Amino acid sequence: MAAERTTKGRAPHRRNEEARLAVLHAADDLLVEKGFGGVTVEGIASRAGVAKQTIYRWWPSKVDILLDTLVEDAGRALAPRQTGPAVDAVRRYLRDLARFLTKEPAGRVLLALVGEAQHDAAVAELFRERYLEPQRERERALLVRGIQEGDLPDGLDVDGTWDVLCGPIVFRALTGVQIPKSFVDRLVDGVLGPAKAA
Amino acid sequence: MAAERTTKGRAPHRRNEEARLAVLHAADDLLVEKGFGGVTVEGIASRAGVAKQTIYRWWPSKVDILLDTLVEDAGRALAPRQTGPAVDAVRRYLRDLARFLTKEPAGRVLLALVGEAQHDAAVAELFRERYLEPQRERERALLVRGIQEGDLPDGLDVDGTWDVLCGPIVFRALTGVQIPKSFVDRLVDGVLGPAKAA
Amino acid sequence: MAAERTTKGRAPHRRNEEARLAVLHAADDLLVEKGFGGVTVEGIASRAGVAKQTIYRWWPSKVDILLDTLVEDAGRALAPRQTGPAVDAVRRYLRDLARFLTKEPAGRVLLALVGEAQHDAAVAELFRERYLEPQRERERALLVRGIQEGDLPDGLDVDGTWDVLCGPIVFRALTGVQIPKSFVDRLVDGVLGPAKAA
Amino acid sequence: MAAERTTKGRAPHRRNEEARLAVLHAADDLLVEKGFGGVTVEGIASRAGVAKQTIYRWWPSKVDILLDTLVEDAGRALAPRQTGPAVDAVRRYLRDLARFLTKEPAGRVLLALVGEAQHDAAVAELFRERYLEPQRERERALLVRGIQEGDLPDGLDVDGTWDVLCGPIVFRALTGVQIPKSFVDRLVDGVLGPAKAA
DNA sequence: TTTTAATCGAGACGGTACGTCTCGTCTTAAA
DNA sequence: TTTAAGACGAGACGTACCGTCTCGATTAAAA
Missing domain, CATH: 1.10.357.10 (Tetracycline Repressor, domain 2)
Structure with missing residues (x-):
């Protein structure tokens, strides 16, 4: 899973779990509040307090989120x-x-x-x-x-x-x-x- | 149906049946060829040889088409x-x-x-x-x-x-x-x- | 003047003087009120209560008006x-x-x-x-x-x-x-x- | 000048000088070639190899360019x-x-x-x-x-x-x-x- | 009196450009 | 090296007018 590389077994080597959860929740919330069309990477980034690039680094698209x-x-x-x-x-x-x-x-x-x-x-x-x-x-x-x-x-x-x-x-x-x-x-x-x- | 006003009873004042069909077919074709995301009003217009305004005149959105x-x-x-x-x-x-x-x-x-x-x-x-x-x-x-x-x-x-x-x-x-x-x-x-x- | 073809030679009879004046005044008013950019053939037609075609029939462009x-x-x-x-x-x-x-x-x-x-x-x-x-x-x-x-x-x-x-x-x-x-x-x-x- | 914010004081944070010049030259060229009416934001963008949004980001209108x-x-x-x-x-x-x-x-x-x-x-x-x-x-x-x-x-x-x-x-x-x-x-x-x- | 021809209003049509929006990528500087 | 911030090229959005083209309806001359 794209989102799991994190604190797995061997060697964490970065990746902010807090940011990951913030993104997932932001996406979830946006979908419920405004429907699928209201879920935009930009919207998720801003609501999660995260940079767009951070999202694209870990997820290929909003669908993956x-x-x-x-x-x-x-x-x-x-x-x-x-x-x-x-x-x-x-x-x-x-x-x-x-x-x-x-x-x-x-x-x-x-x-x-x-x-x-x-x-x-x-x-x-x-x-x-x-x-x-x-x-x-x-x-x-x-x-x-x-x-x-x-x-x-x-x-x-x-x-x-x-x-x-x-x-x-x-x-x-x-x-x-x-x-x-x-x-x-x-x-x-x-x-x-x-x-x-x- | 939004598209039927045409040559009804007497002659309400226009509407180009040819354009209407061209739009419907173009939308259909685009959907099959490129998926829903590939269906854009601009794409339909250009493929149907029709002006965008003609589409917006008769259909509120591509979904209606x-x-x-x-x-x-x-x-x-x-x-x-x-x-x-x-x-x-x-x-x-x-x-x-x-x-x-x-x-x-x-x-x-x-x-x-x-x-x-x-x-x-x-x-x-x-x-x-x-x-x-x-x-x-x-x-x-x-x-x-x-x-x-x-x-x-x-x-x-x-x-x-x-x-x-x-x-x-x-x-x-x-x-x-x-x-x-x-x-x-x-x-x-x-x-x-x-x-x-x- | 572009507007004179009317009552020429014999007597084809036609051309609405009322419409001609309404167009000239509408153009004038629009220019004063909204500037040159606000002078559109469509705007003149609607303000003069005249069809666009009537304007294009007698004047090649808004500049001629x-x-x-x-x-x-x-x-x-x-x-x-x-x-x-x-x-x-x-x-x-x-x-x-x-x-x-x-x-x-x-x-x-x-x-x-x-x-x-x-x-x-x-x-x-x-x-x-x-x-x-x-x-x-x-x-x-x-x-x-x-x-x-x-x-x-x-x-x-x-x-x-x-x-x-x-x-x-x-x-x-x-x-x-x-x-x-x-x-x-x-x-x-x-x-x-x-x-x-x- | 609207175009100067760039590499000012200490930490400008962006603005592509190359794009800025391309836009200015494209506008200039278009005006000379096709007259003021031929100067369109779309035309400038395409000739300058720049996105329209980039133009609107830095200039309120083509006149400012x-x-x-x-x-x-x-x-x-x-x-x-x-x-x-x-x-x-x-x-x-x-x-x-x-x-x-x-x-x-x-x-x-x-x-x-x-x-x-x-x-x-x-x-x-x-x-x-x-x-x-x-x-x-x-x-x-x-x-x-x-x-x-x-x-x-x-x-x-x-x-x-x-x-x-x-x-x-x-x-x-x-x-x-x-x-x-x-x-x-x-x-x-x-x-x-x-x-x-x- | 009827015919007929050009005008009128209305407005649909194929287009172009507008200014805005969002996309996914790229660049910068600070931590 | 990773972050947040945000500029960038791309391209669709829906709107405004362009100039052309019917369409009935009206009107005034010629027949």
Whole structure:
């Protein structure tokens, strides 16, 4: 990750952690306050009290800054929790996803990056590498456990299923439609079958 | 549509249809060739052989131009066809949607506008009014007929169902994943039940 | 004058005199109110309640409009009066010139055209033909009479003398310096000799 | 001068002298080649290989650019030389002035600025401050010395006399009339008296 | 009285230049 | 060597006028 070279294992050799955080937060704040168009490198620099050059030294573009904040935030807010029956874990995860997308500032960052990926193939690639793939990897584990535990059919198309599960939620978020818990529940019931026990 | 005032009823006083089409096509072409960032009013003007002022006279922004092309193209390519069993009509429509999003130039316009809507609330509103709502209205009719003909349950949540059906397809298109026919078919089977007869 | 083609030869009949005057006055007013830069064909048209095309039909450019007003106004205000001793007539004429340039709106038009002639060779030529030469012709008569009546030396360089007489007055007007009567009087005394008789 | 902030006192912090000169020369060239109307900020920028913003950063308008070139050029070409009898020095200065106005490129700049001053009161003021007044101050010294040395009458109206001397020369230059040396000589003889000695 | 031809107002059109904005790079001096 | 500060080339923004070109509507002569 562009932003991590810092105080890693061996030899710090400069780089101001304070400045790095100031930049990430400034970018985040600007996006929430004024939308993606309001996020400019110049604006970030001035709000973070940092020189433009300092930003360009460490991040190739503003998209990379936003990706850094997204990876950090989503790493926390969208970490699948492997407890209870797999289907319940999926349901829990999708509820987290819905909340993240519609309620949290970092959710706006994710949607903005999905948006920007439509405008620029390089962003699309970066977004896939830094967010989509790693996140999907974490998601897979949930379904894989369900298969192993016999709650889900053996031949299940894991990626296809996740697209069917995430798709409607992301679609609603992108089009500004509310996502009640019931929507998520019915979705999970429809796709994975209703809660096993009953 | 902003672009229609032309040769309406009698003769309101002008508007060059040729210029209008040149602008729409130029915008379309630029988007496909260079992405959303490559669509500039100046670029459109020069490619269309039109004065910038002519563009600003009729369209408030480049987004409105793209919306005009989208509405025109989607009106053709995404018109639901009410023939055969309702579920089959839905399946046919979703296949059209998948093809539109992944194969046709106008599909890139749609995705770009979804993207831009994430960056700008005004665009989001416009996009909803000019595309999402009218298109959803046309979609509703498909499911409503299915309910009337007894192929679908009475209490079906029509909008929710459409979000569940479109969501995965749009999500795959947005993330650059292929959409084979089988993906659409399994989706429809899962959500509306497998083809009736068989 | 550019405005005369009308009621020529037989009787094609046409051309709106009202519009012609409205244009001349609008141009005049705009020049006085907002300076030469504020004189635009569009501005004249809108203030005169006239279509742009009507202006272009009768005048090749805004400079021609201003020349029309100048010729009309200067024809009245700067007509040399051939009464009394020639030197007194010259003095009277120069006082008129000073007053015209510094006090009357039409004087602003003259200065503006002198100015524009510095920017555009075609304007310079037009200005010379339509104003400078005819006016100089009228001026010459004053000195020529003085020579004939013996008040002025036989070999007098008429044009050179007029340049020496007008130069300082026009120069002061161009540089925004006051022109008291005494300045004119001393100028005439210095160049043509003090009042003869006294 | 607007252009001098550069390498002043101790720690100027920027300003590209190369760009500054390129702009001045480009403006100068354009004026001579295409007239005042051909001097556009865009044209200057492109010819000077400079960004428009760089021009707007340092000059409020194209007039200020031309004033910079004028002040620099006139400072050299129109510096009065205080040698020999005062009347002779005046004569020499006026010959320089005539040559400057009719032969040198920088003279076209002066005339263009006199012209533009007629169109715009702000330009008139600027022109007075930056050129007319400083130049007049230098001119005064010539006549003042003549008074001190007894070559010129004690009560001489210095500014009025300069207007009478410069007026005819500037007038001829503005109206595109030749200015032979004899014209200047007769002017000086008429106003200051013929060369003392003879 | 009808025709017909030029004028009028209105305003769209292809252009050029405006002055502003933001981009990403480059330069400077201080720490 | 890295910082903050900020000048630089580049180029799009949206606006103002340019001069040309329809368009109906009006008007006055000739038919």
